[in-house]
Structure formats: C-alpha cells, structure tokens
Amino acid sequence: MTTNERRVLVHPDKQALAASVAARFLTKAADIIAEHGSAHVVLTGGTIGIGSLAAVNESPSRDTxxxxxxxxxWGDERFVPKADGDRNELQARQALLDHIDVPAENIHAFAASDEVASLDEGVAAYTAELARHSPDGGQWPRFDITFLGVGPDGHIASLFPNLPGIRVTDVPVISVQNSPKPPPLRLSLTRPVINSSERVWLVLAGADKASALGLALAGASYFEVPAAGAKGRRRTAFFVDQDAAAEVPEDLIAESY
Structure with a gap:
C-alpha cells in the first residue's frame, strides 16, 4: 500500500474487526515510539471504537x-458532565485507559459541562492544550494515528453533513450546538487537524454504514459525506466488517495493510 492510498480491510464480523484493529494498533504504537520516542493518538467513541480499545486491553500484547x-x-466529545456515560472519555477509560500505566498528564480530554461554564470555554481550553503540545509553536501536536468512527450519515468526529463545522479550516477546535445525533452539544476537532495525522484509521461496522462507506470511497463531496474528506498524510485505512463492506468496490479491498 503506497503513500496516501485508501484501502479497505474487511473482517468477517465485529469481534474479528476489533481484534484486528487492536493488534495493528499495538504493533504500530510500538514502532512509532521506537522511531519518535513518543506517540500521539486521537481516539474515537462509538460501539466499535470503544470495542477496539477493549480488545487492546484484552490482548496478551497489551504491555509490550x-x-x-x-x-x-479525542476527535470529539459530548458536552455533558464528567461522569456522564455518554462521554467518549469515560467509555475509553473504562475500556482501556484505566487498565494501563499511562500518566494522567498524557490523557488530554475535552472539558466536561461541569468543568467549564460554556462551550466556548471548552473550545478555548482544548485549543490551548493542543498548542501546548505542539512542536515549534504550531497549533497542534504531530498526530501519529487518528481513529475515526463513521455514522450512517457519513459524519466523522462531530463534523456532520451540510453543517458549518465540516467547512471550518481556520481553527483547530469547534463547538457544535445542533448535533443531529444526541446529545446536541459537542466539541470537535476540525478537518485540518484530523488530516494532519500521519495515519487516519476509520473503523466501522454494520449494514447501516455500507451506504456512507460506499459514497466516501466513490469520491462524494465531503460537505455531504464528511468521511470522504478524511485522509491521513501517509495512510488512510478503513477497517470494516463484512456488513459495512457491501458497497465497496473490489479493487479497493486490501488483502493486507
């Protein structure tokens, strides 16, 4: 697979998908640390995103x-209280982060609604946190792997079809006040930050994702299908189950990554 190619890796079911993503992540994370001394990873929520983190935790290779x-x-977060079960952060902690030896200062969560007074404060706080870890005075870190889920409507992070957020290019973080998927209030990275990542791994499962995946790979407008605009600097891979792959052209299905 050559630089900037987009390929689809198909797995027989959700369990095999999560296990495969976990295995690849563990291998790649170790390689990145060996090369750069550290790794910056952007997480996603959703059933299969959190399932993949749980599979990392269950892997015998976890502590390698x-x-x-x-x-x-995180690529996005629901603007709800810190202990709310809807938070991507809480789900990720329960699935993996609370079980590994990662320093608290290495976990960069979006502000919760009971930590800041407004969405705007949440935007400012995460913008500052990104800049704090950016090399050479940039706006955000060198991201090595960005995980993305994909909604049935083709949304990624909290960038939804035909809403203003997908068009924003001049700031790294936005607020979302009218998410078509509840809860309505959210914080999200913007497309330039996502696409600055060396590798973008889109992970999706289920027949309800097949149409969005097919449109994304067919070159649909990313304003209408945001997943079509997600592209890593070096690699863009779609990790999917058999059901989600129903509309994927044969020539885009990879035997290996």
Missing part, C-alpha cells in the same frame, strides 16, 4: 507498549 510514552486525545 510503553504507555508512558503515549499521549491520548
């Missing part, structure tokens, strides 16, 4: 990674 050298970020 020096987690003290991994920084975890």
């Amino acid at each position: 990674v020096d987690w003290s050298k991994v920084h975890f970020w």
Whole structure:
C-alpha cells in the first residue's frame, strides 16, 4: 500500500474487526515510539471504537507498549458532565485507559459541562492544550494515528453533513450546538487537524454504514459525506466488517495493510 492510498480491510464480523484493529494498533504504537520516542493518538467513541480499545486491553500484547510514552486525545466529545456515560472519555477509560500505566498528564480530554461554564470555554481550553503540545509553536501536536468512527450519515468526529463545522479550516477546535445525533452539544476537532495525522484509521461496522462507506470511497463531496474528506498524510485505512463492506468496490479491498 503506497503513500496516501485508501484501502479497505474487511473482517468477517465485529469481534474479528476489533481484534484486528487492536493488534495493528499495538504493533504500530510500538514502532512509532521506537522511531519518535513518543506517540500521539486521537481516539474515537462509538460501539466499535470503544470495542477496539477493549480488545487492546484484552490482548496478551497489551504491555509490550510503553504507555508512558503515549499521549491520548479525542476527535470529539459530548458536552455533558464528567461522569456522564455518554462521554467518549469515560467509555475509553473504562475500556482501556484505566487498565494501563499511562500518566494522567498524557490523557488530554475535552472539558466536561461541569468543568467549564460554556462551550466556548471548552473550545478555548482544548485549543490551548493542543498548542501546548505542539512542536515549534504550531497549533497542534504531530498526530501519529487518528481513529475515526463513521455514522450512517457519513459524519466523522462531530463534523456532520451540510453543517458549518465540516467547512471550518481556520481553527483547530469547534463547538457544535445542533448535533443531529444526541446529545446536541459537542466539541470537535476540525478537518485540518484530523488530516494532519500521519495515519487516519476509520473503523466501522454494520449494514447501516455500507451506504456512507460506499459514497466516501466513490469520491462524494465531503460537505455531504464528511468521511470522504478524511485522509491521513501517509495512510488512510478503513477497517470494516463484512456488513459495512457491501458497497465497496473490489479493487479497493486490501488483502493486507
């Protein structure tokens, strides 16, 4: 697979998908740390995103990674209280982060609604946190792997079809006040930050994702199908189950990554 190619890796079911993503992540994280000394990873929520983190935790290879050298970020977050079960952060902690030896300062969560007074404060806080870990005075870190889920409507992070957020290019973080998927209030990275990542791994499962995946791979407008605009600097891979792959052209299905 050559640089910037987009390929689809198909798995027989959700369990095999999560296990495969976990295995690849552990291998790649160790390689990145060996090369750069640290790794910056952007996490996603959703059933299969959190399932993949749980599979990392269950892997016998889990502790081959020096987690003290991994920084975890999020592509988006629901603006709800810290202990709310809807938070991607809470789900990720329960699935993986609370079970590994990662320093608290390496976990970069979006502010919760009971930690800041407004969405705007949440935007400012995460913008500052990104800049704090950016090399050479940039706006955000060098991201090594960005995980993305894909909604049935083709949305990624909290960038939804035909809403203003997908068009924003001049700031790294936005607020979302009218998410078509509840809860309505959210914080999200913007497309330039997502696409600055060396590798973008889109992970999706289920027949309800097949149409969005097919449109994304067919070159649909990313304003209408945001997943079509997600592209890593080096690699863009779609990890999917058989049901989600129903509309994927044969020539895009990879035998290996």
